[in-house]
Amino acid sequence: MSAPRTLFEKVWDAHVVRAGTAEAPAVLYVDLHLVHEVTSPQAFTALRERGLRVHRPDRTVATMDHSTPTVLTGGRLAVTDAAAGKQLDALAENCADFGVPMYGMDDERRGIVHVIGPELGRTQPGMTIVCGDSHTSTHGAFGALAFGIGTSEVGHVLATQCLLQSRPKTMEVRVDGALAPGVSAKDLILAIIAQIGVSGGTGHVIEYRGEVIRALDMEGRMTVCNMSIEAGARAGMIAPDETTFAWLAGREFSPTGAAWEAAVTDWRTLHTDSGAHFDRRVIIDASTLAPMITWGTNPGMAIAVDAQLPDTSSDKDPALARAYAYMGLEPGQRLLGQRVDVVFIGSCTNGRIDDLRAAAGVLRGRRVAANTRMLVVPGSQRVKRQAEREGLADIFRAAGAEWRESGCSMCIAMNGDTVGAGQYAVSTSNRNFEGRQGKGARTLLASPLTAAASAVAGAVADPRSLL
Amino acid sequence: MSAPWTPLASHAVLVARDDVDTDQIIPARFLTTTTRSGLGTHLFSDWRYDATGAPHGAFGLNAPAAQGAAILVGGQNFGCGSSREHAPWALSDWGLRAIIAGSFADIFRSNAHKNGLLTIALDAPTLASLHATIAQEPQAMIRVDLSEQRVYLPNDITASFSIDPFSKRCLLEGLDELGALVAMLPAIEAWEAACAR
Numbered sequence A: 001m002s003a004p005r006t007l008f009e010k011v012w013d014a015h016v017v018r019a020g021t022a023e024a025p026a027v028l029y030v031d032l033h034l035v036h037e038v039t040s041p042q043a044f045t046a047l048r049e050r051g052l053r054v055h056r057p058d059r060t061v062a063t064m065d066h067s068t069p070t071v072l073t074g075g076r077l078a079v080t081d082a083a084a085g086k087q088l089d090a091l092a093e094n095c096a097d098f099g100v101p102m103y104g105m106d107d108e109r110r111g112i113v114h115v116i117g118p119e120l121g122r123t124q125p126g127m128t129i130v131c132g133d134s135h136t137s138t139h140g141a142f143g144a145l146a147f148g149i150g151t152s153e154v155g156h157v158l159a160t161q162c163l164l165q166s167r168p169k170t171m172e173v174r175v176d177g178a179l180a181p182g183v184s185a186k187d188l189i190l191a192i193i194a195q196i197g198v199s200g201g202t203g204h205v206i207e208y209r210g211e212v213i214r215a216l217d218m219e220g221r222m223t224v225c226n227m228s229i230e231a232g233a234r235a236g237m238i239a240p241d242e243t244t245f246a247w248l249a250g251r252e253f254s255p256t257g258a259a260w261e262a263a264v265t266d267w268r269t270l271h272t273d274s275g276a277h278f279d280r281r282v283i284i285d286a287s288t289l290a291p292m293i294t295w296g297t298n299p300g301m302a303i304a305v306d307a308q309l310p311d312t313s314s315d316k317d318p319a320l321a322r323a324y325a326y327m328g329l330e331p332g333q334r335l336l337g338q339r340v341d342v343v344f345i346g347s348c349t350n351g352r353i354d355d356l357r358a359a360a361g362v363l364r365g366r367r368v369a370a371n372t373r374m375l376v377v378p379g380s381q382r383v384k385r386q387a388e389r390e391g392l393a394d395i396f397r398a399a400g401a402e403w404r405e406s407g408c409s410m411c412i413a414m415n416g417d418t419v420g421a422g423q424y425a426v427s428t429s430n431r432n433f434e435g436r437q438g439k440g441a442r443t444l445l446a447s448p449l450t451a452a453a454s455a456v457a458g459a460v461a462d463p464r465s466l467l
Numbered sequence B: 001m002s003a004p005w006t007p008l009a010s011h012a013v014l015v016a017r018d019d020v021d022t023d024q025i026i027p028a029r030f031l032t033t034t035t036r037s038g039l040g041t042h043l044f045s046d047w048r049y050d051a052t053g054a055p056h057g058a059f060g061l062n063a064p065a066a067q068g069a070a071i072l073v074g075g076q077n078f079g080c081g082s083s084r085e086h087a088p089w090a091l092s093d094w095g096l097r098a099i100i101a102g103s104f105a106d107i108f109r110s111n112a113h114k115n116g117l118l119t120i121a122l123d124a125p126t127l128a129s130l131h132a133t134i135a136q137e138p139q140a141m142i143r144v145d146l147s148e149q150r151v152y153l154p155n156d157i158t159a160s161f162s163i164d165p166f167s168k169r170c171l172l173e174g175l176d177e178l179g180a181l182v183a184m185l186p187a188i189e190a191w192e193a194a195c196a197r
Helices: A007-013 A041-050 A082-098 A113-119 A134-142 A151-160 A185-196 A211-215 A218-231 A242-248 A257-267 A318-327 A353-363 A381-389 A392-399 A448-457 B086-094 B106-113 B124-136 B165-173 B177-183 B185-194
Strands: A016-018 A026-029 A032-035 A060-063 A128-131 A145-148 A162-165 A169-176 A204-209 A235-237 A280-285 A292-294 A302-304 A342-345 A373-376 A424-427 A442-445 B008-010 B012-014 B071-073 B098-101 B118-121 B142-145 B150-153 B157-160
Touching: A007 A145, A007 A204, A007 A235, A016 B185, A026 B185, A032 A113, A032 A151, A041 A082, A041 A151, A041 B177, A060 A113, A113 A128, A113 A134, A113 A218, A113 A381, A128 A134, A134 A145, A134 A218, A134 A235, A145 A235, A151 A162, A151 B106, A151 B177, A162 B177, A169 A185, A169 A211, A185 A218, A185 A280, A185 A292, A185 A302, A204 A218, A218 A235, A218 A242, A218 A353, A242 A257, A342 A353, A342 A448, A353 A381, A353 A392, A353 A448, A373 A392, A381 A392, A424 A448, B012 B124, B071 B124, B086 B106, B098 B124, B106 B118, B106 B165, B124 B150, B124 B157, B177 B185
Parallel strands: A032 A060, A032 A128, A128 A145, A169 A204, A169 A280, A204 A235, A342 A373, A342 A424, A424 A442, B012 B071, B071 B098, B098 B118
Antiparallel strands: A016 A026, A026 A162, A292 A302, A292 A442, B008 B142, B142 B150, B150 B157
C-alpha cells in the first residue's frame, strides 16, 4: 500500500518525465497548452531563431481574447489599434506556420482562453494545463494541475511540451457550512483572499475542499480556482466528482463511449487520500459570509458589502493609506451608496452563462441607473449565443446595458474598453490594481449579483435587498 | 538566454512599497508589442509619469541619484499578479540586473531568472534598514556576489541569500533552459510513448 497522496501529488506524479534532484528541477509534461496573442509572439520568435518546431500541435490550441474588440463595426470585429492588430496578425501567422489550431476572430468557438478550454471539453480532470496567463488556475476546478507561465516557458512548452519545475508545497483550504442566499463563489474566494492575504498562497498549490466546495456548480468552482493566483498561489484545484463528470459529458473534446467510461473510472481516483499531508491547512466557515466587495488596490482588500472600511488610525501600514488616496475613500466609511460610474460583468472569473443568468435575474424588469454605464461581455461566443437563446441578452438590453461580443475587455482594458480616470467601477473581474481597468480607474471587485444590484442603484448596493 | 551573471556593484533605486504588481511594473496597454525590447521607457509608467507625461518627482525612478542604478530595492511580495514576462523585460531594459525585496511572487521570480535578472530576498529588519539607508544616501553602494550568494550592503552589513541551485547555475553560466529541454526531446518522446501521450 503506497503512502496517502493529495490530489496535487497524484497529478504531479503522473506527469514527471524526469524527477527533480538537488541540482535540477523536475521535467514536467504538459497535456494541454493554451495560447493567446499577448504572451506568445516572442516565444514563436524564439522557436524560429533556433529552427525548432512545435512538438505537439495536437496538444496546443490558440485563441484571441486579450486585445480583441467587443463591438461590431459594420457587422465585423474591426481592430482599430494598430499594435493590437499587428499582434493578432502575428498569432494567426504563427499558428498557420507552426500548425497550431486557432480559434480566430470570426470563429464561433472563440472566447476567453479560460472559458473556452472547459467549454469545449479540452480541459479534463488529471491533466496538466499551462498558458501564458496567470488565471490558468481556473482549470484546476476540474481536478487539473493548471498554472500560468511566462513567455520564455511558453517557448519551452511549444518546443518540448515540457517545463522545468520545482515541486510546489500544498495547502488545504477547507470550506465548511453553507453559503447564505445572495452569497456566491465570488464572495467566497474574495473572503478567502482577504483572510490568507495576497501572498498567503505563495509557493503553494491550494486544494479547495469541504462541503461548500462540493455543493458549488462547475461555474462556481472555476470562479474560486480562477482567483487562486490573487492569493499568490501557484494553482488551485478541486477534486472531480459527479458534478464535474455531468458538466463534461458530451462536450466537443470530451471522450465518448468506452473511452468516456474508462476516463471517468480513472478520474474517480483523483482525490486526496485520507491521511495525506498538506504543508498548510486553512479552515473557513462560510455560513457567516456576506456578499463581499473590494475597496482598495489589491484583491485582499475586501470587506462585506455592508461593512465599514478598515480604520487606519492604529495601523501604520502605508499601503492602506495609499489605497485610500488612490480610491478616493475614507477609513470608517461604508461603500453602500457609493456612486458607481461603470458596471462590468464579464472576464474569466465571472463571464460564464451562470454569471450572466445571475446578473440578468437581478436586472429583469429593472433599469440600469442613469448615472451608470453597464457593460455585459460574455466569456465566449458560445456563452453569448446561449445567453441570447435564453433571453438574457434581451433583459440586459432592455435594462439599458451594453451587450457585447466576447473577450477579456474591461478586465485588462487592452482593447479600448476602459474605465475613466477617477471613475468607480463595480467589476466581476479579478484585479483591482491601480490602473488595471484604465489609468486612474477605481475598481471595486464583486459578484455578478452585487454588480447588477449596483447597476440598478447607480451606487454600491447589497444584492440581498433585491432577491 | 542572457549573458553570464557577473558580480555587481551599484547604487540602488528605491521603490519602498509592498505588493508591487506587474500591472504597475508594466501596464497592460504596453503589452501589444511582439518583441522583448524597448519596454524600459514604460517601466512603472503610471507611477513615473503624471497625466501630462511629465515625471513625478517623488517617484524613485525619477530621482537624479537613481539614474544608472543596476539594483532596485522593493518591499514584500514584489511582482505579484499577472504572469507577463514583459515585467522583467522592462526592468532589464531600464538597466537593472538585480531586485532586492522581502519576498517575490512565484511567476515573477521564475520569469526574472530566465532573463538574467537576479532576485534577492532579505529578512524584514535587514530590508527596513536598507530602505532607510538608501533614502538618506541614494548613492550608497551595494555589491552582489551570486556565486557566494552574498550581498554586501552599506554600513558593513553583509547578508546571504538563497536561490535554487539550477537558477543559480543558469544565471552564472548564461545557460538556457530551452536548449536544455530541447536536448531532452528523445527522452520526452520515449516518455510520451510509454505513457500513451
